[in-house]
Amino acid sequence: MERPITLGEFIVENQKDFPYAKGELTALLSSIKLAGKMVNQKINKAGLAQILGKVGTENIQGETQAKLDILANDIFISTLKNRGEICGLASEELEDYISFEDDINKEAKYVVLMDPLDGSSNIDVDITVGTIFSIYHRISPEGTKVTEEDFLQPGKNQVAAGYLIYGTSTILVYTTGNGVNGFTFDPGIGSFFLSHPDIKFPKEGSIYSVNEGNYIHFPKGIKKLIKWMQELDKKERRPYTARYTGSLVADFHRNMLMGGIYLYPQGSTSPKGKLRLLYECNPMAFLTEQAGGKASDGEKRILDIQPSELHERAPFICGNSEIVEIAEKFIRENKED
Template identity: 55%
Template structure:
C-alpha cells in the first residue's frame, strides 16, 4: 500500500504569500511596498534567465562604453538596468530611481508614487565572463516631498536609517532574494521549474564572530596603519582570507558563516570606492537586522551617514559584531586627528 500521507508534500512558502502574510509589519501597510518587492523579484527572475544563457547568446563582455562611475559597462549591466527600471515603472508604486548606471535621478513619470528605489542593477558584472557569482543590491525609501509632483533630491538623499526596505539578489549556484523591512532578514531561493521564489532561509542571523576576512590585499601598502595591522592580526589568528570581488557574493557568504568584509580608503580613493546610496546602505541595513555591524571604519555607523550626492562613496567595514569591534579597535587606535572624509 502507498502511504498517502507522503504524497503531495508542501513545496514551501512563496515570496508573494510571505509578503502578504507579513504586510502588517510595515507601518504604512497599503500594499505598495509589497508590490515593489514583487516587481524586484520579477526583474530578478528575468536577469537570472539572461545570466544563465549569457554564454550562449553573446551577452558577455563589454558594450564599449563607460558608466557615470568611469567603469566599463558590460552588456548585462545595461540589460539589468533596463529590466529593473521597466519593472518598477510598470509596477506603479515608485516615482524615481537612482541607479549606478545613470548619472542623475530617473523620473518614472509617476508623480503619485510614494517610494524611491536606489539600485545597483548588477554588482560584480566583471565576473560574468568567468562564471562567478554576481548580484543586485537595492534600497527602498519613502519619499519626503508631497505626492503629485516630481521627486526631489531631498527624497533621494536620505540616511540609510530612513530605508523602509533593503535587500539583494544573488545569482550563483542558485538564485536567492534576501530582504528586510526592519523586522528581521529572510532569504528566498528561486525554483526555476515553478518560476517562484520560496522561503529557504527564515529569520537569518549572522554569527557574532567568524573565521573569514575579505579584503583585496593587492594595494595593502596604501592602506592606513590600522587596516594593515588588523590584516596582520587576522593572519596571526589563522583566519581564512576569502575575496571574490563580487560584493554580494562576499557579503552573503560572510553573513551566513561569520566574517568581515573591508573596502578601506586609500590615497587614490580617499572616500573609498563603494557607493553609499545603493550598495553600502542596503547591506548595512541587512547586516544590522541580522545582528552584525557596518561602519566607515572610523566609528561612524553607515546608516547614520547623510549623503550629499547621488553617487557618494564611503569606506566600508561590515560583518560579524565581534570582528567589527576588533577591526575598529585597530583602526581607531592608529587614527590621526584629521577629520573623517
C-alpha cells in the same frame, strides 16, 4: 511534508511589518522579484546569447560597462516603472536620478536606489554576481515631481533593502526592518520559496574579505588589522581565512551565513573608499544590522551618514559585531595625521 512558503505568501503574511503601506510593498517587491527573474534568465544564457563582454562605454563611476550592466539596468527600470509603485529611481549606472511622471507613478510613495548588476566584471568568468536594492519613502509631497532630496536620505530612513544573488542558485534576501529572510528561486516552478528564515550572523566568524592587492595603499590601522587576523591564536580562532571574489553580494552573503568581516577601506588610490554609499553600503548595512551584525565606515555607523551626492563613496566595514569593533579599535589607535 509541509509545503514551503513562497515569497509572495510571506510578504502578505508579514504585511504588518510595513504598517504604513497598503499593499505597495507587496507590489514593489513583486516587481523586483520579476525583474530579478528576467536578469537571472539573461545571465544563464549570456554566453549563448552573445551578451558577454564590454560595450566600450563608461558609467558615471568611470567604470567600463559590461553588456549585462546595461541590460540589467534597463530591465529593472522598465519593470519598476510599468508597475507604478515608485515615483523615481536612481541607479549606479546612471548619472542622474529618473523621475517617473506618469499619473500613476506621480502618486507613488516610494523611490528605489539600486546597483543593477554588482560584480559585473566577473560575468565573463562565470563568478557569482547580484543586484542590490534600497527603498525609501519619498520626502517630497505625493503627486509632485521627485527631487534629489528624496534620494539623499541617510540609510537609517530605509523602509526595505535587499539583494538578489545569481550563483549556483538564485536567492532573494531582504529586510523591512524586522529581520532578514532569504528565498531561493525554483526555476521549474518559477517561484521563490523561503529557504533562509530569520538570518543571523553566527556568534563567531573567522573569514575576512578584502582586496589584499591594495594592501600597500591601506591606512596603518587596516594593515595592522589584517596582520592580526593572519596571526596564529587558537583561543581566538586565528588565523582567519581569506575569501574575496570582487562581488560584494557574493562576499557579503557568504560572511552573513558563515560569519566574518568584509572590508573596503579608504586608501591612497580611493581616499573616500570605493563603494557607493547609496547603492551598496546603505542597503548592505541595513541588512547587516537586521542580521545582528555591525556596519561602519571605520569610525561611525554607516546608516547615520547624511549623503551629499548621488554617487558618494564611503569606506565600508561590515560583519560580526565583535570583529567590526576590533577593526574600529585598530583604526582608532592607528589614526594617521
